[in-house]
Structure formats: structure tokens, C-alpha cells
Amino acid sequence: MGVLNLKFTLFASFLTLAVAVPQSISPYLVKEEILPPRGWVKSGKPALGHTITLRIGLPQPNFHVLESHLYEISDPDHERYGNHLTKEEVEDLVRPHPDSLDAVNEWLYSAGFAAEEINRSPAHDWVLLTIPVSKAEDILDTTYHVWTHTASGDSLIRSTRYSLPRHLHDHVELVQPTTMFGRTKRERSHIFAPFKAEDEDEDEDEDAAIFSTQTDTSLASGSIDPSCNTTITVSCLLQLYNATGYEALNKSNNSIGITGYLEEYANLQDLQSFYSEQRPDALNSSFNFVSIKDGLNSQNLSEAGEEAGLDVQFAFGISFPVPGTFWSTAGRPPFQTEEGYDENSNEPYQDWLDSLLGSKEIPLVISTSYGDDEQTVPKSYALRVCAGFAQLGARGVSLLFSSGDAGVGDGESDPAKQTCFTNDGTNQTRFRPAFPASCPYVTTVGGTENVNPEVAVSSFFSGGGFSDYFVRPAYQEAAVSTYLSKLPRGLYQGLYDQEGRAFPDVAAQGDRFRIWNKGRAGKIGGTSASSPTFAGFVALLNDARLKTNQPPLGFLNPFLYSKGRAGMNDILDGSNPGCGTPGFNVTTGWDPVTGLGTPDFGKLKEIVI
Incomplete structure (x- = not known):
């Protein structure tokens, strides 16, 4: 997609958001659920007013095309070897479908978020919200707890399950931090x-x-x-x-x-x-x-x-x-x-x-x-x-x-x-x-x-x-x-x-x-x-x-x-x-x-x- 087409697509997407009337939110269904990982125990509730940066990952429908490019330009026997992509070309290949952009934005606007509260990655494949835990619990129909790792004493604020409106399941791949219990070491x-x-x-x-x-x-x-x-x-x-x-x-x-x-x-x-x-x-x-x-x-x-x-x-x-x-x-x-x-x-x-x-x-x-x-x-x-x-x-x-x-x-x-x-x-x-x-x-x-x-x-x-x-x-x-x-x-x-x-x-x-x-x-x-x-x-x-x-x-x-x-x-x-x-x-x-x-x-x- 050329730069001109990219600008048109973004403009059209934003225009749609400006005039769209939020659809009624469909019933919530569980998006992801896990068992607590070994060694982690529930140890309380987050402090009042604690905030987290919630990441909402939208699907990348053309990632398989990017992967194909990656393998061709990295293969020393391929004629395209070394012809790496530009930042803009990569962003075009991971950009979500406009329907996903619209569906997620309608959901967030209907939940009371203003446009200036919503941050996005350059390709718009991630939506970032810095919000109180209580607000995250509302929009994800979940409950966060403090979990403690018994061996190290480290603690995390996490949930073992979260839900999304049914109509969003095809438009959202994941939401974190929710079920992520990794301990970077x-x-x-x-x-x-x-x-x-x-x-x-x-x-x-x-x-x-x-x-x-x-x-x-x-x-x-x-x-x-x-x-x-x-x-x-x-x-x-x-x-x-x-x-x-x-x-x-x-x-x-x-x-x-x-x-x-x-x-x-x-x-x-x-x-x-x-x-x-x-x-x-x-x-x-x-x-x-x-x-x-x-x-x-x-x-x-x-x-x-x-x-x-x-x-x-x-x-x-x-x-x-x-x-x-x-x-x-x-x-x-x-x-x-x-x-x-x-x-x-x-x-x-x-x-x-x-x-x-x-x-x-x-x-x-x-x-x-x-x-x-x-x-x-x-x-x-x-x-x-x-x-x-x-x-x-x-x-x-x-x-x-x-x-x-x-x-x-x-x-x-x-x-x-x-x-x-x-x-x-x-x-x-x-x-x-x-x-x-x-x-x-x-x-x-x-x-x-x-x-x-x-x-x-x-x-x-x-x-x-x-x-x-x-x-x-x-x-x-x-x-x-x-x-x-x-x-x-x-x-x-x-x-x-x-x-x-x-x-x-x-x-x-x-x-x-x-x-x-x-x-x-x-x-x-x-x-x-x-x-x-x-x-x-x-x-x-x-x-x-x-x-x-x-x-x-x-x-x-x-x-x-x-x-x-x-x-x-x-x-x-x-x-x-x-x-x-x-x-x-x-x-x-x-x-x-x-x-x-x-x-x-x-x-x-x-x-x-």
C-alpha cells in the first residue's frame, strides 16, 4: 500500500469513527482463562487507585505476507536477499482490518473513553489505555488480584480470566496484562x-x-x-x-x-x-x-x-x-x-x-x-x-x-x-x-x-x-x-x-x-x-x-x-x-x-x- 493510499485509509477510518453510532454491546464471553501457574498464590487486592497500562492487540490479517517477505529477503539463495522492508512497508503489512479498528473503537467510546485517552501503535495494531485497575475490571468483566511468587516473593497484579463482548472476539487477539505471569530474568x-x-x-x-x-x-x-x-x-x-x-x-x-x-x-x-x-x-x-x-x-x-x-x-x-x-x-x-x-x-x-x-x-x-x-x-x-x-x-x-x-x-x-x-x-x-x-x-x-x-x-x-x-x-x-x-x-x-x-x-x-x-x-x-x-x-x-x-x-x-x-x-x-x-x-x-x-x-x- 502506498503512502497516499495509507493516508486515505486512515482518514476514512477516522471519518467512520467520527460519525458512527456505537452498536449495542453484545453479551460478554470469556476470551481467555488459565489456571494459576505453579508457585503463584493469591495474596490480596491491588491498592486503591493503582493504574495499569492495558494493551489490546488487534489481529494482523496480513502477517503471513510479512512472514513470506521476511524469509525471502533472509534467504541467501533468493533473488530478493538483503532487500529489507521500510518502516512504512512493515506497518502496512501488520495493519488491522478497518472493521477491527471500528469495532474496538466503538466499544471503547461506549465505555466512556475519550479519543485523547486512547493511544495506538504506529500500525494501529495495539491500543494502549493507562487506566485504574477498577476500570480495567469493568471493561474486561474480570477481577484482578495481587499474586505472589512463593519462591522469590515477587508480586504481580493479574487475573486468571477475562471476557470481551461476543462480537469483539474476532477483532481482538489478546489483552494484557491479564494472564501474563512471566518473571523476566x-x-x-x-x-x-x-x-x-x-x-x-x-x-x-x-x-x-x-x-x-x-x-x-x-x-x-x-x-x-x-x-x-x-x-x-x-x-x-x-x-x-x-x-x-x-x-x-x-x-x-x-x-x-x-x-x-x-x-x-x-x-x-x-x-x-x-x-x-x-x-x-x-x-x-x-x-x-x-x-x-x-x-x-x-x-x-x-x-x-x-x-x-x-x-x-x-x-x-x-x-x-x-x-x-x-x-x-x-x-x-x-x-x-x-x-x-x-x-x-x-x-x-x-x-x-x-x-x-x-x-x-x-x-x-x-x-x-x-x-x-x-x-x-x-x-x-x-x-x-x-x-x-x-x-x-x-x-x-x-x-x-x-x-x-x-x-x-x-x-x-x-x-x-x-x-x-x-x-x-x-x-x-x-x-x-x-x-x-x-x-x-x-x-x-x-x-x-x-x-x-x-x-x-x-x-x-x-x-x-x-x-x-x-x-x-x-x-x-x-x-x-x-x-x-x-x-x-x-x-x-x-x-x-x-x-x-x-x-x-x-x-x-x-x-x-x-x-x-x-x-x-x-x-x-x-x-x-x-x-x-x-x-x-x-x-x-x-x-x-x-x-x-x-x-x-x-x-x-x-x-x-x-x-x-x-x-x-x-x-x-x-x-x-x-x-x-x-x-x-x-x-x-x-x-x-x-x-x-x-x-x-x-x-x-x-x-x-
């Missing part, structure tokens, strides 16, 4: 060694040899400093992944971004300490900060986030001087029930998506080190958030997510201690895939450790498995089917969906990363290290393409599972225990622990240019 930033003060020189001699990003002439060609088995630095990663000596350009048409949630702040003093030690040519450089929903940018050293520090230091350290962006998105699911306390209780991925989808310019590579258990996210919501990621991919953005640190579910191989049960009331044992790691439109990164050989990480367990929500996409059918054909007959029968989207797609180092936090150096790990690491190398690959006037890589998976496989280091040892089982094994080719393997930048560069 880091994946997972373990502290493996105490952070030490700058004046403590313990282990400095061991580490100093691998701080420099320059080639060590004492090492044989292709060899890796053995100290990388105990401490991972930028230099180690450049050596291990065959990028030593590559020089990127500081070009405005290249970019990399890191998402920040849960009040994780990227501290500039820590970043400069990191650069001084590991990337001295980056000293005095910084990154672009973007606040979403009033996300803060505290530079108080005592509030520096380990996760944020890890992400920006390694993603930007690897990709320097590619311009970097850090988003701070306010809001988190836990909600404390003090009178007058107005914390945003909405799950934050969609807030971040709203901001990016409404932006003209978006970083070309984005890494996220946070996730939820898939089963705690209502399927309707997971599908819709995943569709938002597809929109970014169609615009040429590479999205990378950590696979999680708990193997196939809880990281527990002792059957007596496993906690992997379904949330459907039957309490059956079931592996617990992660979301957004399970979304087919993102690239999911598992964890490895050691060098010569590099193996699946063992100090925690690389998340991986098969989605219960998303079917396996065509791009990974051959690789995953080959893996499944090698499994013993009946292994883990009933514990996972063999037809589900499989993850991770790739892997990278995830253990013993030396970062700076709160003015100290220390070691940290998790697949939260693996994702920004892989993202840094994707930014370098985009640099190589842009130097030859080619478009950025965009959505990576169709490339990785085809031509890109020749540029991956296959990992051959390890497993990912969990849910009272040994988990899946690493094997030749793709596996649900390390995916297709780790990147060989030199080989991948030759393939992409």
Missing part, C-alpha cells in the same frame, strides 16, 4: 569469582598476556593463548573466533544495540576501566543511551549492573568502533503492594518493541540477555511478541537472545529435585523451553567454554530444546530432523514436542568473562555472555558487507542454516541436564545445546562478501 550472570579491588594484583600476570587485542607474535599461527581457559577477554574471543587483526570502521550506517531491563545500568566508568585494560584504542569512546518508558541511566558506581556491564563491555569491545546503543526499559513484572506505589506491572518486551517499531533508525544488531519460561507466558502473548520480532527482522535487524542457563528446564539432573511440571493443572513432568529464545524469528545463542577443545559449558547448563508454542520453521528442518533421527527411540517421550521450533541456533563462550563492575574487576558467566559476544561478531560481519556496499545481514537464521554452516565451529562435547534428566547431548552437526556451533569470523566474512 537474566540469563543469568553468575559471579564465578569474587570481584577484587583494582589494587589487588592477584592473577594479574596470568591475565595480562591476553588483554591486548593485537596479535601475540609468540603464539603459533592459529593458536590460542592457553590462559583463555581460565579468563575470557576480548583478545581471547578475537583469537578463538578468528578475527584478530580485523579493523572495523566507525560508519554511521553500521550499529549494534544492547537491551537493558530490571534496572540494570551500564556504567561509563566501568566501561572505561574495561577499555583501558582490554581495548585501549576504544578509551574515551561511549555509546548512545536511549530511555524507554522513563528508564533511568544511573551513573552511580554503586548501582552499576553486572548484566549491563557484561553486555556493553563485550559487545562494544568486540565490535569497536561500530557505534553502540544501550536501551534502559523501565518496568518489571514484580510489584510491591504498598499504597500509592505505581510500578509498571507490564512485561517489558512489548514496551521496547513499541519504541523500536516506531523508530525510523534501528541498530542493525541487537542482543538481549533476558528471558522467561515459555509456559509462564500466555501463548497468545508469546505469538504476538514474536511477530513483533519478525517485523524488526524484515527491516534488516539481527536479533540475538540468550538460550538460558538451566539446560532443558531447571538445570537439575537429580530426579528427586526436578521442578519441571506443566502449568495446565495436570502437573506432568515436562521440559521447560525458554521465551523469547523459542521464537523462530530470532537467533538464539547457547554457551560454551574452554579452548582446544571448545565444549558445551558445564558450570551451568546451556539452555536448549524444543518449543511447545512454535512449530519448527523450514530453515532448520533438515538440521533438526537429522539430530532427532540419531536419538534413541522413545528418549524423553512426552517431555518435549519433536515438531517444535528447536533452539539454540548457535553458541559462543559463556564462562569466566573478565568484566569491570562497581570499580572492580572480576569474572562472570552465563549465556548472557554468549549472546552479546555473538552479536559483536555479527556487527563485524555487517561492517565487512557495508564496506562492499552490500546490505546488512538482517535476520540470520536462513543464512546460518544454509551457507553459513561452513563458517561455524562444530562443538562435539557436552550436554544440558535438567528436569531430572541428563538432557540432550552435543553431537556432530546441529544439537539443542550448542546449535550449529560457534562462529569462525574469517570464514563467515568470506561467505558473506
Whole structure:
């Protein structure tokens, strides 16, 4: 649809709203109902006057067309490869039908909302209302309660069912926050060694040899400093992944971004300490900060986030001087029930998506080190958030997510201690895939450790498995089917969906990363290290393409599972225990622990240019 037609359609829609007489509201019918997820108990009513931002998702009738575009422009063998869509083209493809726009607006106007109280996404596929909980209860024919997670003490304001007028069921896909009980968490930033003060020189001699990003002439060609088995630095990663000596350009048409949630702040003093030690040519450089929903940018050293520090230091350290962006998105699911306390209780991925989808310019590579258990996210919501990621991919953005640190579910191989049960009331044992790691439109990164050989990480367990929500996409059918054909007959029968989207797609180092936090150096790990690491190398690959006037890589998976496989280091040892089982094994080719393997930048560069 051209711009002229788009303007006409919007004008016609608004004209209809201006003259329409609201229809009589049909009887309410239940739209969605769930059982309370395991571990959550009802603990009271919301504070008087507490407000929430209600999101009403309208259907995207042409999403299948956008998906078709996405796969064509991401397939290196297709004639349209790299011809990414514009913001306006993507919005046209996800715009709701005018009948849905009219029906929802008539409902809201009849409920007493004024036009200025109703906010909309750029494509008008989301309607946002910031309203008291009591008003949300009225229009959804529901009751909200405070629910408390018994293990952590976190609280949410949620409902286990909501209703809509019968005639709206075809015009509304979902309404949240209602049945969303996800607890967004880091994946997972373990502290493996105490952070030490700058004046403590313990282990400095061991580490100093691998701080420099320059080639060590004492090492044989292709060899890796053995100290990388105990401490991972930028230099180690450049050596291990065959990028030593590559020089990127500081070009405005290249970019990399890191998402920040849960009040994780990227501290500039820590970043400069990191650069001084590991990337001295980056000293005095910084990154672009973007606040979403009033996300803060505290530079108080005592509030520096380990996760944020890890992400920006390694993603930007690897990709320097590619311009970097850090988003701070306010809001988190836990909600404390003090009178007058107005914390945003909405799950934050969609807030971040709203901001990016409404932006003209978006970083070309984005890494996220946070996730939820898939089963705690209502399927309707997971599908819709995943569709938002597809929109970014169609615009040429590479999205990378950590696979999680708990193997196939809880990281527990002792059957007596496993906690992997379904949330459907039957309490059956079931592996617990992660979301957004399970979304087919993102690239999911598992964890490895050691060098010569590099193996699946063992100090925690690389998340991986098969989605219960998303079917396996065509791009990974051959690789995953080959893996499944090698499994013993009946292994883990009933514990996972063999037809589900499989993850991770790739892997990278995830253990013993030396970062700076709160003015100290220390070691940290998790697949939260693996994702920004892989993202840094994707930014370098985009640099190589842009130097030859080619478009950025965009959505990576169709490339990785085809031509890109020749540029991956296959990992051959390890497993990912969990849910009272040994988990899946690493094997030749793709596996649900390390995916297709780790990147060989030199080989991948030759393939992409």
C-alpha cells in the first residue's frame, strides 16, 4: 500500500469513527482463562487507585505476507536477499482490518473513553489505555488480584480470566496484562569469582598476556593463548573466533544495540576501566543511551549492573568502533503492594518493541540477555511478541537472545529435585523451553567454554530444546530432523514436542568473562555472555558487507542454516541436564545445546562478501 493510499485509509477510518453510532454491546464471553501457574498464590487486592497500562492487540490479517517477505529477503539463495522492508512497508503489512479498528473503537467510546485517552501503535495494531485497575475490571468483566511468587516473593497484579463482548472476539487477539505471569530474568550472570579491588594484583600476570587485542607474535599461527581457559577477554574471543587483526570502521550506517531491563545500568566508568585494560584504542569512546518508558541511566558506581556491564563491555569491545546503543526499559513484572506505589506491572518486551517499531533508525544488531519460561507466558502473548520480532527482522535487524542457563528446564539432573511440571493443572513432568529464545524469528545463542577443545559449558547448563508454542520453521528442518533421527527411540517421550521450533541456533563462550563492575574487576558467566559476544561478531560481519556496499545481514537464521554452516565451529562435547534428566547431548552437526556451533569470523566474512 502506498503512502497516499495509507493516508486515505486512515482518514476514512477516522471519518467512520467520527460519525458512527456505537452498536449495542453484545453479551460478554470469556476470551481467555488459565489456571494459576505453579508457585503463584493469591495474596490480596491491588491498592486503591493503582493504574495499569492495558494493551489490546488487534489481529494482523496480513502477517503471513510479512512472514513470506521476511524469509525471502533472509534467504541467501533468493533473488530478493538483503532487500529489507521500510518502516512504512512493515506497518502496512501488520495493519488491522478497518472493521477491527471500528469495532474496538466503538466499544471503547461506549465505555466512556475519550479519543485523547486512547493511544495506538504506529500500525494501529495495539491500543494502549493507562487506566485504574477498577476500570480495567469493568471493561474486561474480570477481577484482578495481587499474586505472589512463593519462591522469590515477587508480586504481580493479574487475573486468571477475562471476557470481551461476543462480537469483539474476532477483532481482538489478546489483552494484557491479564494472564501474563512471566518473571523476566537474566540469563543469568553468575559471579564465578569474587570481584577484587583494582589494587589487588592477584592473577594479574596470568591475565595480562591476553588483554591486548593485537596479535601475540609468540603464539603459533592459529593458536590460542592457553590462559583463555581460565579468563575470557576480548583478545581471547578475537583469537578463538578468528578475527584478530580485523579493523572495523566507525560508519554511521553500521550499529549494534544492547537491551537493558530490571534496572540494570551500564556504567561509563566501568566501561572505561574495561577499555583501558582490554581495548585501549576504544578509551574515551561511549555509546548512545536511549530511555524507554522513563528508564533511568544511573551513573552511580554503586548501582552499576553486572548484566549491563557484561553486555556493553563485550559487545562494544568486540565490535569497536561500530557505534553502540544501550536501551534502559523501565518496568518489571514484580510489584510491591504498598499504597500509592505505581510500578509498571507490564512485561517489558512489548514496551521496547513499541519504541523500536516506531523508530525510523534501528541498530542493525541487537542482543538481549533476558528471558522467561515459555509456559509462564500466555501463548497468545508469546505469538504476538514474536511477530513483533519478525517485523524488526524484515527491516534488516539481527536479533540475538540468550538460550538460558538451566539446560532443558531447571538445570537439575537429580530426579528427586526436578521442578519441571506443566502449568495446565495436570502437573506432568515436562521440559521447560525458554521465551523469547523459542521464537523462530530470532537467533538464539547457547554457551560454551574452554579452548582446544571448545565444549558445551558445564558450570551451568546451556539452555536448549524444543518449543511447545512454535512449530519448527523450514530453515532448520533438515538440521533438526537429522539430530532427532540419531536419538534413541522413545528418549524423553512426552517431555518435549519433536515438531517444535528447536533452539539454540548457535553458541559462543559463556564462562569466566573478565568484566569491570562497581570499580572492580572480576569474572562472570552465563549465556548472557554468549549472546552479546555473538552479536559483536555479527556487527563485524555487517561492517565487512557495508564496506562492499552490500546490505546488512538482517535476520540470520536462513543464512546460518544454509551457507553459513561452513563458517561455524562444530562443538562435539557436552550436554544440558535438567528436569531430572541428563538432557540432550552435543553431537556432530546441529544439537539443542550448542546449535550449529560457534562462529569462525574469517570464514563467515568470506561467505558473506
